[in-house]
Amino acid sequence: MEPNATTPVQVRLDAHPVDRDDAVRSAGALLVQAGFCDAAYVDSLLRREQVATTWLGQGVAIPHGMVEDKGLVRRTGLAVLQVPQGVAWGSAGRPVQLVVAIAAASDEHIAVLRRLTRLMRDERRIAQLVRTPRAEDIVAALTSDSAPEAGALPAQDFARGLDLTLNYPNGLHARPAGQWAQLAARFQAALRVRHGDAVADAGNVAALLSLGAGRGAALRLSAEGPDADAALAALRELVQRLGDEETRQAGQAAARQAQAQGLGRLLGDWQPAARQTVCGIAASPGLVIGTLVSAEAATLEVADAHLGIAEEAARLDRALNAAAAQIHALAEQARAQGRTEQAGIFDAHAQLLRDGALLREVSRLVVQAHGAAWAWRHVLSGRVAAQRALPDATLAARAADLQDVGERVLRHLLGRGDEAGTDPSAWPRDALLLADDLSPSVTAQIDVQRVKGFCTARGGPTAHTAILARALGLPAVVAAGPGLLQLPPGERAILDGYRGRLHIAPTEAALGEARALIDRLARHQAEEAASRLQPATTTDGHTLEIAANVNRADQVPRALEQGAEGVGLMRTEFLFLERDHVPGEDEQFGVYQAMVQALGGRPLIVRTLDIGGDKQVPHLNLPAEENPFLGVRGARLCLQRDDLLLPQLRALVRAAQTGPLSIMFPMISTVDEVRRLKARLAEVQRALGLTGTAIPVGIMIEVPSAARLADRLAPHVDFFSIGTNDLTQYTLAVDRQHPQLAGMADSLHPAVLRLVADTVTGARRHGRWVGVCGGLAGEPLGAALLAGLGVQELSMSVGDLGAIKALLRRHGLAELQDLARQALDMDDGEQVRALGARLRSAAEGV
Ligand code: PEP
Ligand code: MG
Numbered sequence: 084m085e086p087n088a089t090t091p092v093q094v095r096l097d098a099h100p101v102d103r104d105d106a107v108r109s110a111g112a113l114l115v116q117a118g119f120c121d122a123a124y125v126d127s128l129l130r131r132e133q134v135a136t137t138w139l140g141q142g143v144a145i146p147h148g149m150v151e152d153k154g155l156v157r158r159t160g161l162a163v164l165q166v167p168q169g170v171a172w173g174s175a176g177r178p179v180q181l182v183v184a185i186a187a188a189s190d191e192h193i194a195v196l197r198r199l200t201r202l203m204r205d206e207r208r209i210a211q212l213v214r215t216p217r218a219e220d221i222v223a224a225l226t227s228d229s230a231p232e233a234g235a236l237p238a239q240d241f242a243r244g245l246d247l248t249l250n251y252p253n254g255l256h257a258r259p260a261g262q263w264a265q266l267a268a269r270f271q272a273a274l275r276v277r278h279g280d281a282v283a284d285a286g287n288v289a290a291l292l293s294l295g296a297g298r299g300a301a302l303r304l305s306a307e308g309p310d311a312d313a314a315l316a317a318l319r320e321l322v323q324r325l326g327d328e329e330t331r332q333a334g335q336a337a338a339r340q341a342q343a344q345g346l347g348r349l350l351g352d353w354q355p356a357a358r359q360t361v362c363g364i365a366a367s368p369g370l371v372i373g374t375l376v377s378a379e380a381a382t383l384e385v386a387d388a389h390l391g392i393a394e395e396a397a398r399l400d401r402a403l404n405a406a407a408a409q410i411h412a413l414a415e416q417a418r419a420q421g422r423t424e425q426a427g428i429f430d431a432h433a434q435l436l437r438d439g440a441l442l443r444e445v446s447r448l449v450v451q452a453h454g455a456a457w458a459w460r461h462v463l464s465g466r467v468a469a470q471r472a473l474p475d476a477t478l479a480a481r482a483a484d485l486q487d488v489g490e491r492v493l494r495h496l497l498g499r500g501d502e503a504g505t506d507p508s509a510w511p512r513d514a515l516l517l518a519d520d521l522s523p524s525v526t527a528q529i530d531v532q533r534v535k536g537f538c539t540a541r542g543g544p545t546a547h548t549a550i551l552a553r554a555l556g557l558p559a560v561v562a563a564g565p566g567l568l569q570l571p572p573g574e575r576a577i578l579d580g581y582r583g584r585l586h587i588a589p590t591e592a593a594l595g596e597a598r599a600l601i602d603r604l605a606r607h608q609a610e611e612a613a614s615r616l617q618p619a620t621t622t623d624g625h626t627l628e629i630a631a632n633v634n635r636a637d638q639v640p641r642a643l644e645q646g647a648e649g650v651g652l653m654r655t656e657f658l659f660l661e662r663d664h665v666p667g668e669d670e671q672f673g674v675y676q677a678m679v680q681a682l683g684g685r686p687l688i689v690r691t692l693d694i695g696g697d698k699q700v701p702h703l704n705l706p707a708e709e710n711p712f713l714g715v716r717g718a719r720l721c722l723q724r725d726d727l728l729l730p731q732l733r734a735l736v737r738a739a740q741t742g743p744l745s746i747m748f749p750m751i752s753t754v755d756e757v758r759r760l761k762a763r764l765a766e767v768q769r770a771l772g773l774t775g776t777a778i779p780v781g782i783m784i785e786v787p788s789a790a791r792l793a794d795r796l797a798p799h800v801d802f803f804s805i806g807t808n809d810l811t812q813y814t815l816a817v818d819r820q821h822p823q824l825a826g827m828a829d830s831l832h833p834a835v836l837r838l839v840a841d842t843v844t845g846a847r848r849h850g851r852w853v854g855v856c857g858g859l860a861g862e863p864l865g866a867a868l869l870a871g872l873g874v875q876e877l878s879m880s881v882g883d884l885g886a887i888k889a890l891l892r893r894h895g896l897a898e899l900q901d902l903a904r905q906a907l908d909m910d911d912g913e914q915v916r917a918l919g920a921r922l923r924s925a926a927e928g929v
Contacts, residue, residue, distance in 0.1 A: 092225055093117045093162040094218035102663070103179075104129060106170045107146045110184035113162035118364040118562070119186040120148070120156045123882065127152035128184060133660065133698065136173035141203040142213065144172050145196070147185040154882075157365060158583070159188045163221050167213055174701045180213040183225070187256075196256070198225055200292045240277055244305030245315055250326035254297040259325045263291060266321050272308025274318060285318065349603055355577055355593030357586035361563050361570075363538060365583035366549035369558025370601055372594060373515035373535040375574045375587070378525065383493055387457035395455040399445065402455070402495035407436050409491065409500070425551060428484070428523050435488045441466065456496040463489035471541070483541075483548055487522035510534065515578050515585075517567055526551040536560075536578040538585045540567045560585055614889040615646040619877075625896040627870055629888055630686065630878040632856055636674070639681035642881045646888050649686035651804065651878020652747075652856035653678060655731065656693050659700045668730040675738035686743050688781065688804065688856075688878075691731055693717040693749040696809075697819065703727075712818065717750025717783075722759055732767040736778065745779040747804060752786040757799045785809035785857070790838035793845025803846050804878070807857025807865075811835050829912035830859040836868060836906055836915070843873040854878055863890050864919035870896065871903030 093113045100106035111125030127148035131137060137146045148155065162184045169178035183199060202208055202224055212221055249255060267274045267286035274285035278300050283290035285304070296302060304322075306314045350370070389395060414429035441462060448458035467489065470482040494500050510516075516529075516537035526537075526548045534557065542548055542561035552559035558580025570587060577586040577597045586593065620626040630651030631642035639650070658666050658674060666674075678687055694700055695708075695716030708714035721728040735746050748760050761780060768774045784790050785806035793803065807830045812819040814835050817828040829835075839855070846853045854876030859865035861879030866887045869877060879887060906915045 090226060091117065091119070091158075091160045092222045093119075093160065094165065094221045095163070096165045096216060096218055098164045098166050098182075099168065100164065100166060100170050100182075103132065103144075103170060103172050106144075106164055106166065106179070106182050107132060107184070110146060110162045110164045110182045113164070114160060114184055114186045117160055117162065118366075119158055119160035119162070124148050124152060124155040124186060127155060132173070136175070138172045138175070138177050138179065139199070139203065141206065141209055142169070142178060142180040143183060143199065143203055143209070144179040144181075145183050145185055145199070147187065153188065156186045156188045158186075160186050161225065162186075163225070165213060165215075165221065174699065181209070181221075196292045196295070200290065239282065240303055241273070241275060241305035241307035241311070243307065243311045243315065244303055245319060246301065246303050247319060247322060249296050249298065249300040249302055250323070251329045252298055254300070255291060255294065259322075259329065260291040262321060262325060263318065266317055267314070270306075270308070270310050270314035270317070272306045272311040272314040274304065274306045274314050277303040277305070349607065350579070350581055350600060353596065353600065355586050355596060356590040357577070357593055358588035359570075359586075361538070361560075361567055361585040361587065363560040363563030363567075363583045363585070365580055366542070366561040367536075367552035367557060367559035367580050369536060369556070369578075369580040370597065370604060371513075371515070371535040371558055371578050371580075372589075372597055372601070373513040373576060373578065374511045375570055375572050375576050376510050376514040376516055377568075377572045378516035378518040378521060378537065379568070383460075383490070383497060383499075385456045385460050385493070385497070386454070388454045389449075389452050390454075392450060392452075395449045395458075396446070398496060399449065399455040399459065402459075402492050402500070403436055403442075405495045405500050406488070406492045407433060410436070410488075428551065432484060432488045432491075432523070435485060436492070456493060459489070459496060460493055463493075483520045483522055486520070487525075490522070515576055517570060517572070519565075519568060521548045523548055523551055526555075529555060529557065531555055531557065536580060538563050538567060538578060540565050611885050611889050614892045615885045617888070617892065618648075619888045619891040621870070621891055621894055621896045621899070623895040623897055625870075627874070627891060628686075628854070628876040629884060630688075630854070630856075630876060631881050631884060632878050633881065636677035636681040638881070639678070642884070643682075643685075645881050646884040647881065649688075650678070650682060651686075651688050651854055651876055653687065653689045654693065655690060656698050656700070659692065659694065659703070660698065663702050665703070665727065668734045671731060671734035672737050675734055675744065676741050679738055679742035679744055682742070684742060686745065688745045688747050688854075689735055689738075690747045690749050690783065691718075691735075692721055692727055694727075695720055695750075712812065718748045718756050718760060719750065721748075722756065722763075725763075728763060729767060732764055733771060736764075736768055736771055736773050739778045740773060740776055745781055745801070747781040747783060749783045749806070750785060750809070751782040751796070752788045754792065754795055754799065757782055757796060761799065783809075783856075784838075784842050784853075786813050787838055790842045790845075793842045794848050795845070797846050797849035797851045800851065802852050802854065803842055804854040804856045804876075805839055805842055805874070807835065807839075807855060807859035810838060810857065811859075814838060830857065830862075830865060831868070831906075831912040831915045831919075833907055833909045833911070833915060835859075836872065836903070839869065839872050839874065840903075840907060847873070852876065861887060863887065864916065866890060867894065867899050867919070868903050868906055868915070871899030871901070871906075873900075 095109065095113055098109060100109055107128050108125055111128045114120050115122050115125065128146045131147060131149050138144045164182040166180050166182060169180050171177070172179040208224070212224055215221065251259060264286050276283050276285050276291060276294060278294040278296045281294050283294050285291065304315055304318055410429050410433045414426045414433070417426040417429060444462045445458045448461065449455055463485065467482050467486045470485055510533050512533050514534045516534055518537065518539050520539050520541040521537055536558040537552065538560040539548065540563055549559060549561055558578050560578060560580060560583045563585065574587055575589065577589050577593065579586070589597065618626045619629045628648055629646060630649040631647035632652040633639055633642050633650045634654050634657045658671060675689060694703065695714060696712045715723060735744065738744055746764065748757070751757055764780065779801040781802035781804055782789070782796065782800050783806045784793065784803045786809070789796060790810065808819055811828050811830045811832070815827060815832060819828050843853050852875045855869050855874050856878040860869060860877040861883030863886065866877055867890065870891060877887065902918065905918055909915050909918065
């Protein structure tokens with residue numbers, strides 16, 4: 084695909100983040116507000132920084148989400164935070180002044196990366212962008228091709244060379260480019276890569292990115308020097324091998340997207356044939372066929388008639404009171420129907436009526452001999468325009484609320500207070516409303532028997548109108564542009580609220596396809612909704628406990644809503660990673676207690692600190708290790724550092740007095756570690772005088788020695804939770820973060836599954852239960868096999884809950900046991916996957 088030069092860019096000027104994470108969060112919030120991605124993508128941006136810094140050079144950083152979270156991207160876009168004072172980035176603390184956060188659906192952003200890396204060669208230009216008070220300068224620099232080409236190589240290949248096509252689904256992005264550069268450094272020969280007219284030194288990551296090589300790009304590799312042929316052959320081999328890897332990862336990302344977006348993915352690449360397709364932002368999911376209807380309220384005629392100051396003031400007063408009473412009644416009605424979100428929006432409208440500055444401005448005009456209605460409209464329209472112009476998309480979207488309240492008061496001022504803004508009774512029974520920016524009042528009162536969805540020219544996915552659409556279950560597309568209002572009412576159309584499209588005048592064939600898809604969606608929707616809050620009971624009556632991996636109390640409500648029955652893994656190292664200091668006992672107690680409260684009596688498993696390996700905490704100043712994954716990590720560190728372990732245990736013991744809480748120790752590899760950790764816990768309980776409450780204690784099984792010794796470990800603990808991420812890396816001797824070996828870190832490998840089986844056998848011998856909180860629990864085939872192997876609890880990312888529950892409810896335990904038995908006898912993960920094809924309906928997800 085050709086890189087798209089029109090990637091939308093959001094800019095926040097003169098930002099003052101306190102640290103890198105704050106900067107990443109702010110930039111992420113801009114992406115979310117603009118509708119480029121789901122809110123959960125912000126966590127993904129933060130996780131990426133934990134794994135690898137996104138510092139690019141020259142004061143520029145490019146936060147981007149994890150590959151597996153691509154499903155959270157709705158459309159490609161960028162958010163730039165201009166930080167003139169700079170913010171320290173990563174453990175090296177390098178200053179960053181332009182934070183360019185990327186939400187990339189596929190490879191459209193490569194063109195932007197190319198410009199960015201070209202820009203970086205021009206220090207003056209970067210310095211100017213860091214100071215400019217005009218967001219347009221930054222947008223133009225990233226989206227127009229006028230960026231200087233300083234330092235570009237002459238577009239010339241070396242004599243020896245070869246051609247190849249880039250088979251990377253997401254184009255040449257930073258991670259593979261880094262590997263190309265590493266390879267180039269191993270040879271004496273100079274290596275070049277040409278894409279079109281642009282040539283880059285293969286050893287220079289920025290130059291490689293500046294090629295803007297998207298998927299399918301035709302590249303010329305050339306080399307000069309003593310080992311030129313070997314270098315070329317090695318680079319070709321690497322490019323191709325990474326291509327396979329990238330394709331595999333893209334496939335996994337697509338599968339995750341399938342789970343995250345659930346139903347929407349059933350649409351796949353469906354492109355209905357239609358006379359015209361209007362694209363906007365998906366604001367509320369759903370697919371419907373309907374008839375276009377203009378929902379624009381007729382403009383109210385307002386003459387500037389003045390009946391005297393006292394009379395106009397009294398009219399204004401009466402209108403305000405009447406509007407307030409109407410809004411109050413609407414809020415109460417919504418509350419009575421249990422629609423609290425809607426009620427809240429009307430409460431906010433009531434607040435807008437109490438805006439003293441607005442009333443003063445209107446009164447001033449009335450005193451100047453203007454009619455109250457004219458004055459009200461004059462002041463309100465100025466306010467609405469100003470609100471709409473705000474750079475913050477969420478705030479700008481609130482213009483619709485202001486307009487809504489304004490119109491309501493105006494109708495009362497004109498003696499038409501009982502009229503609605505538009506006349507819904509005239510609408511057909513399959514209305515697809517078209518409006519400039521539908522007001523929350525109209526949206527809230529939509530008769531869902533009559534209205535099937537709507538599309539607005541303005542607005543944003545976070546506007547109240549969009550929130551209400553989601554609450555009403557109506558598909559909606561917003562920000563579709565002013566052309567929308569020119570569309571002829573009465574026309575048939577298909578509204579796609581999953582992907583933000585309106586297809587006007589579709590062909591009969593397209594309508595047929597749409598109907599079939601709508602049926603399929605309805606079936607899947609019914610199935611997922613029915614099973615999400617149901618227990619994960621197999622068709623033969625065996626129930627697995629399904630929990631979520633959640634680190635913060637504010638994430639608990641969403642987890643519960645998605646079907647979590649508890650929290651199976653709270654990773655506490657984030658408490659340390661998110662701060663620049665070691666959190667004290669009281670600070671930790673507050674966090675654990677909040678978690679217990681948020682869960683309201685449901686189970687909570689808190690894992691003690693698992694620092695080391697990939698989770699480095701700079702402020703702990705731990706000595707660097709040759710092999711951190713095999714070094715002083717997790718429980719080993721805690722046993723060496725009472726100053727870290729004891730405050731955490733004290734906080735946990737205290738929090739366990741307030742509700743269910745189990746303690747889990749990570750990275751256990753010997754029985755002796757468990758004995759010593761339990762002794763420490765008992766000392767803490769005694770010292771606190773809190774021995775009365777029995778606190779369940781478990782350990783993570785993530786090292787092969789622990790899995791093999793499960794029967795020896797079981798008597799010392801209450802439960803096991805298998806960390807398949809680490810168990811995989813330690814079993815297969817593959818660094819879980821290794822960019823080249825990622826494909827080998829396969830948790831479905833029979834060697835890993837056999838260790839799971841060992842763990843279950845060892846636990847059963849002593850009547851202990853086994854859970855899994857590693858990534859395998861959230862993969863459809865993984866969950867099926869784990870259930871078949873006898874695991875009793877699965878704890879996973881919130882986005883995976885619905886699909887996994889639905890899957891387990893579709894199969895019998897006996898069937899899964901049979902599958903698991905066969906999987907243990909396979910050669911590798913690929914064979915296990917082939918076996919899993921039997922569960923195809925499951926792997927398709929819901
Ligand atoms: C695991 O290793 O599977 C696990 C859940 O722990 P973490 O990913 O935090 O190392
Ligand atoms: Mg682990």
